[in-house]
Amino acid sequence: EHGITKPRGHKVSFHYNSRVEDMHFGKTHPMKPWRLTLTKHLVLGYGLHYAMDTYEAVSAGKDQVRAFHDPDYVDFLAEVSPQTFAGLCENPRFAQHTPPKHEHDTVDLGPFNLSTSPGADCPVFDGMSTYLFLYTGATLAATQQLTTNQSDIAINWSGGLHHAHRAEASGFCYINDIVLSILDMLRVYPRVLYIDIDVHHGDGVEEAFQRQPRVMTLSYHRYGPYDETGHKFFPGSGDLSDVGLRGTVGEHFALNVPIPSGIDDRQYRFLFESVTGRAIEAFKPSAIVLQCGADSLGGDRLGQFNLNIKAHGECVSFVKRTRLPLLILGGGGYTARNVARAWCHETALATDNTLPDSIPLDIVPRPEAFQGKPNGDGKLYPSFPRLHNNACKDAELEYMVKKLEW
Template identity: 40%
Template sequence: MDVFDLSSQEEFSPMKPLTKRPRKCFNQASDTLNQSSDKQSSGTLTVETSSSCDVKSDKPEVNLTERVDDIKRTSVSTEDANFVTDKTNIQGTNGAEVNSGDNCDRDCRKPVYIYDQELVRRCDAMPKIINRASMVHSLIEAYGLISLMQVVPPRRASDEEMMGFHAKDYIDFLALLSRQTDEEKFDEESDQYGLTYDCPINHHVYAYAALTSGASLRAAECLLEGRSIVAINWCGGWHHAKRDTASGFCYVNDIVLSILKLREKYDRVLYVDLDVHHGDGVEDAFCASSKVMTVSVHKHSPGFFPGSGGLNDGGVGKGRGHTVNIPLQDGMRDKEFVPLVCRVLRKVQEVFRPQAVVCQCGADGLSGDPMDSFNLTHTAYSCCVQFILQWTLPTLILGGGGYHSANTARCWTYLTAVICGRKPPTDIPDHKFFMAYGPDYELPISPGNRRNTNSRENLQRIYNSIIESLNKLTVS
C-alpha cells in the first residue's frame, strides 16, 4: 500500500476504526481533542496545521466490565481556558496500572510533571540552551497547566546510579571538575572524555548531569509507583552521551538510565526518538538487547551529526531487528512525517508488544530551528505523541534538542496541554518571556518553506524496508 495515501481504507491502516465508540486519548483527564459524539472516523490520519490531530488506533473494542486491570480516568470538556471535570472509567488496552482499585487517589489521574527551581536554574546555565528551561516552564505555567499535573521535584542521581550505564572513571572525572577552578588544567583529560566544543567543561557540569539524570529517574520511578501513567521531564532527553564520553551537548544519558529503571518492572520497553539527530547513545546502549526496542526518526545526511542511524542499522546479536531507524533528508513536512512515523510505530507496537514507552521529543526538527533541517510544526509532534499515548502504557515524555527557544517552548507547552487534555488558546498569555514570541505572539508554529528533498518513492522504500524487517521479528 501507499503509506502516504491518507484516504486508504485498507486494513493495514492504523487509523481504521474498528468500533463506533469515540476515540479516547490519554489523559486521565482528557477527552478533548476535537471529539464529538456525532463525528465518525473516516479511517484516515488527519494532519492539520491547526491545533488538532485525530489519531486512531487499530485495536478491537475492549469489554470494560470484564477486565480487572482497568485504568481510572477523568473526562474533561474544554472550552479554551474553562474546564469541567466528569469522572468515568475507561479500560487501558494493555493492562497498564495506575494505582488500581477504588482507593486510587484523585491526583493519580494527573500526569506527573518534574520540576523545581534548581533544575530550571541548572539547565538555564548550559551554554547551548541558555534560559530555555525557564521559557518552557513559564509558558506552561502561563497557560494554567500546572494545576492539571502532579508537580514532583527531581532528585540528584547518585554516582552509583549514573554508573549503572556510565564508566566509573568518566563520572569520577565529572565530579573532579566540580571541585576545580582552573578548568584548563584538565584540557588533555577533557578531550579524552569528549568534553570539548559540543560539550564544554565547567565546574557546574557534574551538578547539572546529576540533577537532570535524577529528574528522569524520578519520573520513571513515578511510573513504577503507579502515581500516573504519564510522566514529563522537559529538562531530560540527552540521547547522545556514551558510556565513557560526552557527545552532542549531552553529558550523562538520562534516557538510558530511565529505561534501565523501567526495566526493573517492565520486561519490554520501547524507546521512540523524534529529535532531528539520531539517538545514537541510546541505540548503542541497547543494540544487543531484545528487551528494549529503539525507534529513531532523524535527518541522515553526509556531514550531519552524528552520522549514524542508517536504514540498515538494525541491531546486533540478540538485539537484531530491535533497532529501527527512519533516516530522512532535508525539508521533511508534517504531512509525510506523521503517517510514516505513526504507521511504523503501529507495526512496532504490534510485533514488539511494549509494556512501557519512553519518548524523546527533541524539538530541533521544527521550522525555524537553527539546525535548519525539517519544516515540521507542533502538530507533527502532537500527532506522534497522541498515537503513543492511546496505547495507555506507562509513558515517559522527555525533552532533548531544540535551539530556537521560543518555538521549543511553544511545542512542549502544546504537548503538555495535549497530555493534560486541554486545547490551549492561540494567543500567548502575558508572562515574563512574552516579548520573545513576537511578532505574532501566538502558540502555533508555522511550517517552514525549506525545499523538501524526501521523494515519496524514497520514503516508501524506507517504509517497506522497515516493515519487512519487523515482519521477521520474533519477540521472546
Template identity: 35%
Template sequence: MDPPKPEDARVTLVTSRNLVRASDAVPAHHRIADVRHGRGLTALPEDVWGGSDEDESADEDSADKSPERVRARKRRRRRCDAGRNEIVQALITASGLLNRVKVVEPQPASLEAARALHEDAYLQVLGAFEEASREELMAYNLVDDAAPFPHVLQHALWIAGASLCAAAELAAGSADIAVNLCGGRHHAGSSRASGFCFVNDIVLAAQELQRRFGRVMIVDIDVHHGDGTERAFLHSNKVLTISFHQREPGFFPGTGDSSCRGKGKGEGYNVNVPFTHESDRAAFLFAFEKVFRDSFAFFSPGAVVFVCGVDALKADPRGGLSLEAEDIVACTRIIRELCVDGPTRVPLLVTGAGGYDFAAAAKTWTRVVAELANAQSSLPEDVPEHEFFEMYGPSWRLR
C-alpha cells in the same frame, strides 16, 4: 469493567526551580553563549549550587537608580539571559497547565545511580575537569560541543535525577504518564560526552523501568539521531529503540542509517528511520504512525519512553526538517492513544531533548503537555501575558 476513559489518565510533571536552573546551565540553552561555552552558566543565579538567591546585577552604570528603573533593568536582563527551560516552564505555568497535572519535585541522581550506565573514571573527570589534562578531556570527548563548564556534573545529575523520578512515579503506579522536559540527553555514552549531553538520562530511566515493567520501547523524534541510547541497547532484545531523525552528509552525529538494526540478540530491536531536509511533513507523519504502531504491536512493551525533541521544527536553527508544532502534537497523540487510551494502559515517560528556537520550543512543549493531560481545549489561543510574553510576537499565537 469498562476501560479507563482518556480523561482519567494521571499525568505527573517532574519539575522544580532548581531542576530548571540546573538544566539551563548548559550553554546551548541560552541565547547569549559565546564560543567558549561560558556565558550561559554565568548568567544563572547561583542558589541551585548553594549560593545566594538574590540578583545583585543591577546596571551600575545607569544614572537612574530609582527602584522602578532598577526593577525594569533586572527584568530586561532576565529576559535576555533566560534559559530555554525557564522560558518553557513559564509558558506552561501561564497557560494554566499546572492545574491539570501533578507536580513532583526531583532530586539530583547519585553517582551510584549514574554508574548504572557511566564509567566511574568518566564521572570522576566530569566532576573535576578543571584538573584534567587535555588528553583526558579528549579521551572522554569533553571538547567542542561537549566542552565542560562549572558544575557540569551537578547539571547532569539533576537531569538524570528528574528522569529517574519520572520512572519511579510510573513504577509506583502513581501516574500513567510522567514528563521531564529537561531530560532527553540521548547522545551521551557510557564514557563519552557528546552534543551537549553528559549523562544519558534516557538510558538510566529505561533501566529503571525495566525492573518493574520488563520490556521497554524508546521512540525518539529529535532531529538528531539518538546514538548514545542506541549504543546502550544495541545488543538487547528487551529494549526496542526507534529513532526518527535527519541523516545527511555532515549532519550531526552522522549515525542512524536504516541498515543499523541491532546486534546479536538485539538484531531487529533497533529501528532507524532517517529523513533528509527535503522530506515533507506528510511523509514524516505517515512513517511515524506506521512504524510506531507496527513496532508497538510486535514488541508489546511494558513501558514506553518518548523522547520529544522539537529541533525538527522548520524554524529551529540547529535542525533541518520541516515539521510544525501540529506534527509534534500529532505524534504525541498517536503515542498517547496506544499507551493510555486503550483497554490496557502502558506507562509512558516523556522527555524533552533538542529545541533551539526557544519560543517555538516553549509553545510546542506546552501543547504537548496539554495533549498528554487531555487539556487541549483549555489552552488559550494566544500566548498569555507573562514574563517572557514579548518573545512571541508578532503573532502571539499559542495554537
C-alpha cells in the same frame, strides 16, 4: 477561570528543578537551558500545573549514574568545573580517557570528549555538575512514578540527552538519563519501546541496548549524503540498514528511519504513524519512553525539517493512545520560542487539555535566517517557514516504510 481540568482516567506527573535554567554552555553554543524557563512560564501561565502532580527534582546520586556510566567518568563529572578541569586532566586515572589528538581537530579535547575550548560541543562550564545530576534526577524520579504505578504519564522537559556514551560526552549530552531510566524500567517491565523524534539519531541509547531484545529503539532523524561543507549531519549514524548488533539476540531490536531535509507535516505523520504503529504491534511493549527533541520543528537553528508544532504534538497523541505507561522527555531544540510552545502544547495534550487562547501552532521563523534574503516569492517573512528545500519525496518515504516491514 483558567479552564484547565485534570485528565480523566489517568494521572500525569511533571518533574523539574528551576536550577537547571541558570546554566550557560558558552556564548556561541546553541544549547540554551533558558528555553526551559520559557517552557515553564508557558506551562504555569496556562495553568497546566492544575492538571498534574508537580515535583521538584533532586540531584541523582553518583551510584545511580554508575548503573550505566564508567566510574571514572562519573567521578570526573561530579568534580569538574572550569576551575578544576586542568588539574583533573593531569590525574592519570582521568588522563587515560583523553582521546588521541587529530590534526583536523578544531578544539582541544580533554578526557571523555570534554573541553574548555570555545566552540566545543561538550564544554565544561560553571555549574555543570549541578545541571547534569539535576536533569538526571528529574528523569529518574519521573521513571519511579511510572514503575510504582503512581503516574500513567511522567514528563521531564530537561531530560532526553540521547548522545551520551558510557565513558564519553557527545553532542551536548553528558549523562544519558534515557539509558538510566530504561535500565530502571527493565526491573519492572518485560519490554520497553524507546521512540526518538529529535532531528538527530538517538545513537547513545541505541548503542547501549544493541544486544538487548527487551528494549526496542526507534529513531526518526535527518540522515543523508554529505552537505556542502563535506560534513555529514550529526552524528552521521542511523542508516536504514542499522537494525541492532548482528549476530546477537539484539539484532532487529533497533529501527532507524533516516529522513532527507525538508520533510513536512503530512509526510512525517505518514512515516511516524505507519512505522511506530507496526513497531508497537510487533514488539508489544509494556512501557514507552518518548524523546521529544524539538529541533525537528521548522525554523530550528540546527534542524533541517519543516514540521509545525501540531504535527510534532500528534506524535505524542499517537503514542499516548496506546495507554501504556509513558515517559515523556525533552532533548534538542534550538529556536527557544518554538521549543517552549511545542513542549507546552504537548504538556496540554498529555493532560487532555486544549489551550484556551491557544498557542499558535505555526512555528515562528528565525528573523536572522531571512535578513536581507527574500525567499522565492520575494517576501521577507514567508507565512509558512519552509526554511529548507523540500528535498523529501513521498516515493522515498513509501519505499522506506516498505523496506521496514518485517
